[in-house]
Structure formats: C-alpha cells, structure tokens
Amino acid sequence: MSSQASPVKVFIRIRPTASFAHELIECPPDQQTLKVRSRKDSNKGKRNNQLSSWVFQLNGVLDNVSQEDTYDRVARSVVLGAFAGYNGTIMCFGQTGAGKTYTMTGAAETYKHRGIIPRALQEVFQEVEHRADHTFSVHLSFLEIYNETMVDLLSSIKKGKSSNSGVLTVIEEPGGGVSVKGLSLHLVHNEEEALNLLFEGEMNRIIGQHALNKHSSRSHCIFTIHIESRSRTLSDAKYITSKLNLVDLAGSERLGKTGSEGQVQMEAMYINKSLSFLEQVILALADSRREHVPFRQSKLTHALKDSLGGNCNTVLVANIYGEAAQIEETLSTLRFATRMKCVQTKPSINEHVDPVLQVRRLEKEIQFLKEELSMCNTLTNRVGVSNEILSERQVEEVRSQVQRYLSGLLDEIPIVSITQIQEVFAQFKKVVLEQQKKLREQLGPRNPRVEKAMNTTPSTVAEVQGSVGAVGEVESCGYGLGLAKSSQKHQRNVSPKPSKARKDKQISRKEGTVSQAPVENTTVQAEQPLNITESDMTTHEPQQQAPEEQHRTDSPPPKTEAFEDFKAERGSEINRILKENKAVLSERTTQLRILTDVINTTKRDLDYITYELRQFRERKQGQGQFVSAEGEPVLEEAELSLVMQLKELKNRYRQAYEDFRSTKTEVSYCQHLVNQCRTRLLTEFERWYNESFLFPGDVLSVLETGPVRPGHIPVDKALTLMDDEEQSDGLPHKLHADSTASFYNAYNRTLKRVRHLHTPDTSFHYTALK
Ligand SMILES: Nc1ncnc2c1ncn2[C@@H]1O[C@H](COP(=O)(O)OP(=O)(O)OP(=O)(O)O)[C@@H](O)[C@H]1O
Known part of the structure; x- marks a missing residue:
C-alpha cells in the first residue's frame, strides 16, 4: 500500500527534581521548545564563565506531566494507529536514571503511575471490546538485548508460539520488515493476561545498581504487541496486522559518574557501544545522501530496523534530568533527539490476503x-x-x-x-x-x-x-511459398484478381492501343514491324493476395505490399533503372512505330508512282518515242516528273528502312535490358522476401536445389545473371554487374554509341537520354 514519509516524533520528558536548574533549563509555555544554557566549554573540557545556549524544537516537552498525560500525548495515537494496520514504535532514550523505565513501564506498585506499556495494553483491549465488527488476536513478545545477546524474557512461559527454541536471530522479511526468529509469541485474551506477561518479563530483566540508579536496567528491552484484525461483517479474505514496539533502551552512562565496576562496568561499555551504533544509524537515516545505513552493526539497531527506517509510526521520548550536574548528558540526549527528528519513516497499512479464505471465497464464487x-x-x-x-x-x-x-x-x-x-x-x-x-x-x-x-x-x-514437402500456395504474380513438386508447373495467370498497378495498366491499354500479350511472350519481331507492341512495358508487379493471406497474423506480409516496400527501399536503385529503361524503350518503340508508318506510306507512294509510270509508259508505247536532235530518246516532262518522284520515294524508303532497322535493334536491345532489370528486380525481391520473412539463406539454398517454384528464379541463376547474359545473348556490348550504377552507366554509353552511328541527315532524331 502506498505511504507518505513522516518524520519521527520526538518528546522530551524531564525527570522531576527539587533542584531544577532554572538558570540553565527553560521550558517556554508552548511546551514544544527547550532552551538550555551551559557554562562548560565542551571543547576544552573545563568550566568557564561563558554561557552557551541552545534552543531545541520538539514535538512536546513533558515537564511535570503525569503518566496519564504522557501516555495521551506520546502513545495514544500510535496505539490506535495499530488498529488501522499501522506499525508503531515508542522508545525511551536517555541518560541512566533519567526515567526511561518509569515512562515505559512505570511504577509497578502504583496503578496511577503505570507507564506506557500497561496503558497501551489497556487501550488495546478496550478497543478490541469496542470494535465488535472485527475479530482480533493479540500476541505479546518480550525481547531483551543484554551485552549484544538477545534473550526471550517470556521463554519461561508455557504455551508460547516459537519458531525456534534455540538462539534468537534477527531476520529480514520480504517487505523490508524484521522479526526475531525464535522469539516466543504469546496469545493474550485480556488486559490481565497481558499484564501478567509484562510483569513476568520485567521480573526477568537484568537489573544492576550504580550511583545514579539503584534499579538500573542493564539491557535494552522491546515489548511488542502483535495485533491481527479480521472483519466479521465482510466475508473478505483480507486482514490486517500490526505490531507495537515499546522500547526501553538501556541508559547511557559516564563511568566516572556512575562509579560502575566489574560486571556493571562491562555492561555499561556494551550499553554505550550499542547506543553509539544507534546514533550512527540515526545519523545515516537523517542524511538523505547516505545510501547505506549500518543497521546490522548491533543487535539493537538490526532489531529496530523497521522501527527506525521502515513503515512505522515512530515516537521517541528523550528522558533528561533537570539538574545542573547532568547538563552535559542532557545536552547530548537533546542533540540525539534533534537528529532523530530528521529521520523519516513511511507508515503503511499491513494488509494481507488469507490464502485459505481466498480459495474458499473463489470456490464459492x-x-x-x-x-x-x-x-x-x-x-x-x-x-x-x-x-x-x-x-x-x-x-x-x-x-x-x-x-x-x-x-x-x-x-x-x-x-x-x-x-x-x-x-x-x-x-x-x-x-x-x-x-x-x-x-x-x-x-x-x-x-x-x-x-x-x-x-x-x-x-x-x-x-x-x-x-510440408509440397508446393506452397501459388501467390499472385507467380510467387510461391514452400517447395514445389517437379510435377507442378507454373501457371502464370492463376491469380483471379489483378493488382491495382495491373488494373491501371489495363485501363491505359483500353485508352490506347496496347496489346494484352503476356510479358514472357513479348518479343520484337523484325519481320513484323507493324505488330510491335507495348505489352513488354507491363511490369511483373505482384497481384492481389488471397484474402486469407492478407488477414494473416504472425505471418509474412503479403507479397504485393512487400514488393512495393522493396521497390521503394532495398530495390529502389534497380527499380529506378528499370523505369528509366522502360521509358527509353517506350520512346524507341514510338519511334519505331513512326518509322513503320513512314515506310508503309512511302511504300504505298512508291507502288502508286510505279503504277502511274507503268501506265504512262504503256500509253506512250502506241504514240512512239520522243528523241532529241542528236537522236537520243527524250523523256516527256510528265514521265520525268514520275521518275523523279519514284527516285525520291526510293531514297526515302531506303533511308526510312535503314532507320527502322537501327531503331529496331535499339528496341530489341532496350527490351532485353528491361527484361534483364525486371528479372533482377524480381530475383532480388524474391531472395530478400524469403530471407526476411520465410527462410534463411542456407535453407533457401536447400529449397532451391529442387525444381524451380512458380515465379521463382533460382538464386544462383540470379547471382550469375549478368555472366549468363554475357555468354549467351550475343549482345555487342558487355554488361558489368559490379553494381547497379555501373550497369546503368554502361547502358547509357551503349545507347550513345548507337545514336552516334546514325547519319546526321536521318529524318528521325533520337531524343537525348536523361
Ligand atoms: N517522571 C518521573 N516521575 C517520578 N519518578 C520518576 C520519574 N522519572 C523517573 N523517576 C524515578 O527515577 C528513578 C529512575 O528512573 P528509571 O529507572 O525509570 O530510570 P532509567 O532511565 O530507566 O534508568 P536506567 O537507564 O538506569 O535503567 C526511578 O525510581 C523512578 O521512579
């Protein structure tokens, strides 16, 4: 559950004394400020007459405040928060004899002077009674840390739930919390049962005696109230848990002041050391730049890990003396308290789902x-x-x-x-x-x-x-998937639906006079110049895919789309060359058609003039021959005119026929280039498509050893395309296939050479190539 950071709340409690140092400690009426003065120069360790003063801002200053008021101001909200699912920690810190145990446990002999723990237990059971819509279970545990050893103060009580009867160890839980493995948990049903356990544990605490406290606690103690709450009204598998840690820390002491010796002195060293580790943890927690917090340095800091830096409402009560003699320790305690105020915790509700109840609920559903x-x-x-x-x-x-x-x-x-x-x-x-x-x-x-x-x-x-081992679906434009059986032949016009490009072509054919002949059959026939068609300009663009092919998911894209992509990107250069070749071819074809018309017209004229001349001569035969004065036969003007016309027409015919032949060669050559480009474009597309979407190259080579699939030119053929052409087609110009650029350059050079061979006086001029 999301949570917001909240700072640790800090209260100061002053132990009542008859010799309160009013000149050094001042408690303003706001009950949240403490002003302290000291004559001692702490740097030099000796007194002087200079006064240093400090002002401490806290969440509350408890001076001459009763146990009841202390509980109300310090602990009540934390205890009630536990019923909402929040963990809470209240701990007392301070100099030995300053009143920590008094604040936390109180004076056992007087009910009125009972401390936070008995009051918290009372509040817990009162709440349990009031909240009739929930069932609660309350467990207690009581841990003591003495000389860096963890002791279960309730181990002597029977019926306790304990995961381990041996050594206690702090373990870190998945959510960032900590628990003590082996510590006994005791179910309590009412306040009295709970108090019995508290007092039993208190009895087991190790008490020592020194100059400042006759009943000095020689250990840190953590009394924990574990609460689990489930709704009675909602048949919900959710439930909340919380724990209240009530911590009575051992007091810091100066050996010189306490006069401890022997065992008590050794205990004091352990206490001071663990409190020093606690200070280090607080310093690290208060410094946002610090990444590592040394919780594991001591049992105390490790056990309090989630209370100090976890999802807990945490309150510190710093107990101090009011006397001037303890002013240095008081200042030290107040400094610790101020640092603690900078520590942030993130209280959050501990909500869980009971798996057994969840299964039951789902079964019901x-x-x-x-x-x-x-x-x-x-x-x-x-x-x-x-x-x-x-x-x-x-x-x-x-x-x-x-x-x-x-x-x-x-x-x-x-x-x-x-x-x-x-x-x-x-x-x-x-x-x-x-x-x-x-x-x-x-x-x-x-x-x-x-x-x-x-x-x-x-x-x-x-x-x-x-x-599997069979021919794939024959896609439009002859593309196939899978392996083709040798018996299966390519049927070019299988696809029922023409592609958009093809449709466009068909429309343009209707408008013009374009033949419907399929591409493969297109050849430029020299013997039939009048039948030269533009059908070879039809591209091999893939046709419409079958509908199920289009809607396939997780399958190769339709070849029509893929082919368009290929032409725009990977095959853009060869496609550009193809287009340019087709443009040149178209231009030459038009020229050829014009020349054809010229030849035919000239031939018609020739036939006509020949006929006229023959007629003229036949008519003249009966009339006799004109001769000149020298006796030479003389042509009449009309006959001469026909002869001259005939001669001119013959010349024109010859010239036109010469042009026709050279243009036809060019058309033939252009057609060859177009076919070559087209084949190359399709081959490269086929390979790219198969490699990109179907099979890797090594699989392709396996596939291609078999019969050629419909519309599929074997890759090895495609790769040696240019060599094949050089060897077999007998073209006069060599084609270099190092790259499409050199291919195109060679092509242009060839055309220029052809153009140069033509006589300048020809009636038909070539349009300059782009
Ligand atoms: N606010 C108070 N009102 C009345 N008596 C107090 C108060 N605070 C402390 N005392 C008395 O002072 C004495 C020492 O207090 P206490 O044992 O609680 O100190 P401590 O901080 O726990 O010391 P240590 O760290 O040595 O255990 C006790 O006799 C206690 O009753």
Whole structure:
C-alpha cells in the first residue's frame, strides 16, 4: 500500500527534581521548545564563565506531566494507529536514571503511575471490546538485548508460539520488515493476561545498581504487541496486522559518574557501544545522501530496523534530568533527539490476503457462477449443456472431430460448450505443433534462423500441411511459398484478381492501343514491324493476395505490399533503372512505330508512282518515242516528273528502312535490358522476401536445389545473371554487374554509341537520354 514519509516524533520528558536548574533549563509555555544554557566549554573540557545556549524544537516537552498525560500525548495515537494496520514504535532514550523505565513501564506498585506499556495494553483491549465488527488476536513478545545477546524474557512461559527454541536471530522479511526468529509469541485474551506477561518479563530483566540508579536496567528491552484484525461483517479474505514496539533502551552512562565496576562496568561499555551504533544509524537515516545505513552493526539497531527506517509510526521520548550536574548528558540526549527528528519513516497499512479464505471465497464464487450458468441454459432451452471439465473420453472425441475436420471428412465441428471449444483449440494447437516438429526434422539440424522462421505461427493448419514437402500456395504474380513438386508447373495467370498497378495498366491499354500479350511472350519481331507492341512495358508487379493471406497474423506480409516496400527501399536503385529503361524503350518503340508508318506510306507512294509510270509508259508505247536532235530518246516532262518522284520515294524508303532497322535493334536491345532489370528486380525481391520473412539463406539454398517454384528464379541463376547474359545473348556490348550504377552507366554509353552511328541527315532524331 502506498505511504507518505513522516518524520519521527520526538518528546522530551524531564525527570522531576527539587533542584531544577532554572538558570540553565527553560521550558517556554508552548511546551514544544527547550532552551538550555551551559557554562562548560565542551571543547576544552573545563568550566568557564561563558554561557552557551541552545534552543531545541520538539514535538512536546513533558515537564511535570503525569503518566496519564504522557501516555495521551506520546502513545495514544500510535496505539490506535495499530488498529488501522499501522506499525508503531515508542522508545525511551536517555541518560541512566533519567526515567526511561518509569515512562515505559512505570511504577509497578502504583496503578496511577503505570507507564506506557500497561496503558497501551489497556487501550488495546478496550478497543478490541469496542470494535465488535472485527475479530482480533493479540500476541505479546518480550525481547531483551543484554551485552549484544538477545534473550526471550517470556521463554519461561508455557504455551508460547516459537519458531525456534534455540538462539534468537534477527531476520529480514520480504517487505523490508524484521522479526526475531525464535522469539516466543504469546496469545493474550485480556488486559490481565497481558499484564501478567509484562510483569513476568520485567521480573526477568537484568537489573544492576550504580550511583545514579539503584534499579538500573542493564539491557535494552522491546515489548511488542502483535495485533491481527479480521472483519466479521465482510466475508473478505483480507486482514490486517500490526505490531507495537515499546522500547526501553538501556541508559547511557559516564563511568566516572556512575562509579560502575566489574560486571556493571562491562555492561555499561556494551550499553554505550550499542547506543553509539544507534546514533550512527540515526545519523545515516537523517542524511538523505547516505545510501547505506549500518543497521546490522548491533543487535539493537538490526532489531529496530523497521522501527527506525521502515513503515512505522515512530515516537521517541528523550528522558533528561533537570539538574545542573547532568547538563552535559542532557545536552547530548537533546542533540540525539534533534537528529532523530530528521529521520523519516513511511507508515503503511499491513494488509494481507488469507490464502485459505481466498480459495474458499473463489470456490464459492465458482459454485455460484455454475448455478447461474445452469439457470441460463435452462431458460434458453439448452438443457444438458455441461461446462464441467471434459472427461478423457470426451477429449478423445474432440480430437477425432478435429482430425476429421482437417481431413475434410467433417464439414464443421458443432459447438457444445465453452470447455469443448477450448479443447477444440487445444487439439488444433497440437496438430500445428506436430507439423512444426515434422518440418524441423525435415529441414535438418537446428539452426536459430530456421527456428525463428518455424516459430512464426502459421495462420491455418492447412497452410502448415501445405508447406510440408509440397508446393506452397501459388501467390499472385507467380510467387510461391514452400517447395514445389517437379510435377507442378507454373501457371502464370492463376491469380483471379489483378493488382491495382495491373488494373491501371489495363485501363491505359483500353485508352490506347496496347496489346494484352503476356510479358514472357513479348518479343520484337523484325519481320513484323507493324505488330510491335507495348505489352513488354507491363511490369511483373505482384497481384492481389488471397484474402486469407492478407488477414494473416504472425505471418509474412503479403507479397504485393512487400514488393512495393522493396521497390521503394532495398530495390529502389534497380527499380529506378528499370523505369528509366522502360521509358527509353517506350520512346524507341514510338519511334519505331513512326518509322513503320513512314515506310508503309512511302511504300504505298512508291507502288502508286510505279503504277502511274507503268501506265504512262504503256500509253506512250502506241504514240512512239520522243528523241532529241542528236537522236537520243527524250523523256516527256510528265514521265520525268514520275521518275523523279519514284527516285525520291526510293531514297526515302531506303533511308526510312535503314532507320527502322537501327531503331529496331535499339528496341530489341532496350527490351532485353528491361527484361534483364525486371528479372533482377524480381530475383532480388524474391531472395530478400524469403530471407526476411520465410527462410534463411542456407535453407533457401536447400529449397532451391529442387525444381524451380512458380515465379521463382533460382538464386544462383540470379547471382550469375549478368555472366549468363554475357555468354549467351550475343549482345555487342558487355554488361558489368559490379553494381547497379555501373550497369546503368554502361547502358547509357551503349545507347550513345548507337545514336552516334546514325547519319546526321536521318529524318528521325533520337531524343537525348536523361
Ligand atoms: N517522571 C518521573 N516521575 C517520578 N519518578 C520518576 C520519574 N522519572 C523517573 N523517576 C524515578 O527515577 C528513578 C529512575 O528512573 P528509571 O529507572 O525509570 O530510570 P532509567 O532511565 O530507566 O534508568 P536506567 O537507564 O538506569 O535503567 C526511578 O525510581 C523512578 O521512579
């Protein structure tokens, strides 16, 4: 539970005395300030006449305050906080004989002078009685730390709950709290039982005698009240716990003042040492820059770890003398108290869930839901529907249904109940996993990339089955997944849906006069110049994916999308070259068409003039021949004109035919380049797609040793594409495939050379390449 930091509350309690040093200690009426003066120069260790003064701001100064008022001001809120689930710690600190035990336990012989512990016990049991809507259990423990040894002050009491009868050890709990393993816990039902234990423990405390206190406590004591509270009204598995640590620390003492000797002196050394560790912990806690707090240095600081730096409401009572003789120790105590004020704790409610009750509650809820479901089924005439866990026989029946469904013997699996549906899914999953396993075995030794590809869950069982040793789904534009059987041939026009790009092309064909011939069959036929088409400009763009392919999750992206991505990124350069080649091809094709028209027109004109000339000559034959004065035959003007026309047309025809032939060569060459680029684009895309989404390169090489899949050009062929072309196509220009850039440069250079070979007076000029 979230909590806010709150500082430790600090009170000063002054032991009443007849010789109160009014000139040195002043208690202003606000009861929260203490002014102290001292004549002693603490640096030099000797008295002088200079007065030093200090002002201490505290949460309360208890001067001549009764035990009852002390309890009310110091302890009441902490005790009541325990009923809300907050841990609380109240501890008394101070010089030996200053009144710590008096404050904490009080004078046992007088009821009126009883201290915080008996009053807290009284309050606890009063609250237990008042809070009838809760059940409480109260346990007590009483720990003494004497000369760095932990002692269970209630170990002599029978019936105590103890996790260990041997040595006591401080253990740290998961939430940051601490507990003492082996310390006995005693269930108490009322105040009296609790007080019995308190007094029993007090009796067992080690008491010593020295100059300042006849009954000096020689140990630190932690009396703990453990409270557990559960609601009677709510059938809740939640419950809260809290513990109240009531700590009576041993008093600091100056051996010179107490005159301790022997055992008491040794005890004093232990006490002072552990109090010094306590001061170090407080200093560390008060300094926000300190990362480490040395709690484990002593048993006392370790046992008080959660009281000092944990989720606890913590209050310190610093007990001091009012006499001038103890002013130095008083100042020392007040300085410690001031530091303690800087320590922050984070009180939070200790709420728990009882696992047994939780299970019981959930069982009840399940039962209730079952009854409600059964009622629902009855109301909707679904009698006999059971949502119980399926028996082995029923599971077997579902398995059989799934098998028959997968093999096509069963059209659908009837839905019977939720549990049956879940079992159907489980059986499907089994089938998928089995198929994956088989596939792995077929692909040979484990390969992380194969694993990755295999772990991509296919969308359907059929898909998995289809991919095992059989041809994959023939995707649009001839792309295939999986291995192709040798018997399976590629059918180019399988896909029923044209891609958007293809649709666009078809629209443009309608508008123009473009042939519908498929790409593979496109060749530029020199013998049929009039049939030159633009169909070779059609790209091999992938067609629309099948719908189920599009909606697959955890599967490779549709090839149409992937191809578009590929063209925009990885294959952008080759795609750009392809586009430019196609543009040049288009331009040359247009030129070729124009030349064809010119040739045809010229030929028609030639035929016509030839015919006219023949007619003219036939007519002339009957009229005789004109001759010149020298007797040479002379052409009439009309005949001469026809002859001149004929000559000119022949020249034009010859020139046009020459141009046509060279343009046709260019078209042929451009077409070849376009095909080459396209093949390369598709090959590289195919490889990229397979490597990126399907199989790693080494698997590909295995796959590609078999027959060529539909639309799939073997990778080794693709890689040696340029070499193959150099050897086999007989092109006059060498193509260098070091990179797409050099490829394109070579292409441009070739075109320029072809252009240069043409005579400048040709009627048809090449458009400059970009
Ligand atoms: N506020 C008080 N009113 C009346 N008597 C007091 C008060 N404070 C202390 N005393 C008396 O002073 C004596 C010493 O007190 P106490 O034993 O509580 O000191 P202490 O701090 O516990 O000493 P030590 O550290 O040596 O155990 C006791 O006789 C006690 O009754």
